[in-house]
Amino acid sequence: MRNPFHTDILEPDQPFCNRVDELRDLTSHGRNGMNVVLFAPRRYGKTSLVKRVQHRLRAENICVIYAQFMRLVSVEDLVHRLAKALISGLHEYESIFEKGKRWLSHFPSIQTTFTIDPATGMPSLDVQMTKRQVDPMVALETIMEEVGRFLEKEDFQVCIALDEFQDIVDIKEPRVEALLREHIQRHKASYIFLGSRRRVLLDIFNNRGRPFYQSAIMMELDTLPKNECVEFIVDQFAQAGKECSAEAAVEIARKVEQYPYYLQALAYRAFELCDKECTTADVARAYETLLENERYGYQGIIQGISTGQLKLLRAIAVEGEAPLTSNSFLQSHNLTLGGVQSARKFLSEQDLIEKKESGHWGIVDPVFRAWLQQAF
Numbered sequence: 001m002r003n004p005f006h007t008d009i010l011e012p013d014q015p016f017c018n019r020v021d022e023l024r025d026l027t028s029h030g031r032n033g034m035n036v037v038l039f040a041p042r043r044y045g046k047t048s049l050v051k052r053v054q055h056r057l058r059a060e061n062i063c064v065i066y067a068q069f070m071r072l073v074s075v076e077d078l079v080h081r082l083a084k085a086l087i088s089g090l091h092e093y094e095s096i097f098e099k100g101k102r103w104l105s106h107f108p109s110i111q112t113t114f115t116i117d118p119a120t121g122m123p124s125l126d127v128q129m130t131k132r133q134v135d136p137m138v139a140l141e142t143i144m145e146e147v148g149r150f151l152e153k154e155d156f157q158v159c160i161a162l163d164e165f166q167d168i169v170d171i172k173e174p175r176v177e178a179l180l181r182e183h184i185q186r187h188k189a190s191y192i193f194l195g196s197r198r199r200v201l202l203d204i205f206n207n208r209g210r211p212f213y214q215s216a217i218m219m220e221l222d223t224l225p226k227n228e229c230v231e232f233i234v235d236q237f238a239q240a241g242k243e244c245s246a247e248a249a250v251e252i253a254r255k256v257e258q259y260p261y262y263l264q265a266l267a268y269r270a271f272e273l274c275d276k277e278c279t280t281a282d283v284a285r286a287y288e289t290l291l292e293n294e295r296y297g298y299q300g301i302i303q304g305i306s307t308g309q310l311k312l313l314r315a316i317a318v319e320g321e322a323p324l325t326s327n328s329f330l331q332s333h334n335l336t337l338g339g340v341q342s343a344r345k346f347l348s349e350q351d352l353i354e355k356k357e358s359g360h361w362g363i364v365d366p367v368f369r370a371w372l373q374q375a376f
């Protein structure tokens with residue numbers, strides 16, 4: 001019996017829970033040539049959703065380009081990722097082999113090579129910048145200009161997704177943001193900017209002093225609605241030949257607070273553990289194995305932060321939600337106001353903590369929170 005639950009990026013043909021309105025709206029913005037910012041914590045399904053959106057646009061004969069900016073290290077890296085995404089997207093739209101190298105001439109700064117994989121016989125695509133010695137900022141400017149001219153000349157529509165866009169900030173070259181903005185605003189294309197580190201991403205678009213200020217429609221992705229989660233789990237179990245009671249499905253959704261990645265991860269484990277029918281007892285056991293498994297990632301997170309930051313993270317986890325600067329919070333966790341303020345800035349920029357509607361601060365990831373509570 002094949003487990004129907006998945007925890008990698010979902011391909012457009014894989015089962016997808018809800019997101020009906022988001023899919024419709026994003027597709028429509030793409031079709032209309034609008035720019036959109038799609039933001040949510042990590043593993044909420046942003047990438048999977050945009051892949052679906054682009055799949056639909058592609059079916060409407062719109063050319064789609066997808067570039068991943070996660071952990072960018074330099075301007076050169078950015079240029080390379082953009083170039084590769086462009087050539088791949090265009091090639092997919094209009095094969096270089098079938099139609100000749102017609103549009104490649106629009107991109108003289110990009111050198112394209114195809115190699116045939118001897119094992120599969122499939123061509124794989126690689127790109128290089130034609131002049132490697134050139135200043136990477138010049139290379140970026142050139143490529144953005146080439147894209148602009150290309151979009152002017154060609155009459156097909158293009159939708160460009162830039163995933164984990166806020167990571168452009170990490171390359172610490174302040175001119176990048178202004179340069180991208182200057183070109184993007186003139187490009188005849190729809191851009192989707194996706195990002196997980198919300199504080200950093202939103203600052204790019206909502207801070208008056210920055211180039212991208214108010215240049216796109218803001219769209220937030222929420223957790224999945226409860227009833228749809230339950231329906232999704234029950235359906236997937238049934239289609240794969242097992243049964244999940246509504247009660248157990250409710251329990252899965254509740255345990256992970258409808259967080260998309262964990263919903264799948266927990267359901268995956270429950271499916272593995274149960275016999276023919278999944279019960280709440282199976283869910284409880286599955287949750288333990290989930291925590292056990294996620295532990296490695298969480299340990300990596302806490303190894304990457306300072307003692308002061310960890311102290312604050314733990315204190316927030318213990319409280320659930322906390323008013324960080326209140327005297328009672330500081331005293332009961334032995335924290336200083338200055339220490340909390342700098343740790344809060346870092347932790348929220350990493351999207352580990354967030355300000356809740358109540359005005360208090362909480363841990364973004366509910367399973368990480370549970371682990372922190374248990375581990376300390």
Ligand SMILES: Nc1ncnc2c1ncn2[C@@H]1O[C@H](COP(=O)(O)OP(=O)(O)O)[C@@H](O)[C@H]1O
Nearest residue numbers: 006007008017043044045046047048260261264
């Ligand atoms: N609509 C959905 N239905 C079911 N599972 C989902 C959905 N959206 C996301 N997921 C789950 O979350 C995981 C993370 O999705 P991903 O697109 O990589 O998120 P993000 O880009 O926000 O980090 C997916 O592998 C999948 O297991």
Ligand SMILES: [Mg+2]
Nearest residue numbers: 046047048163
């Ligand atoms: Mg993603």
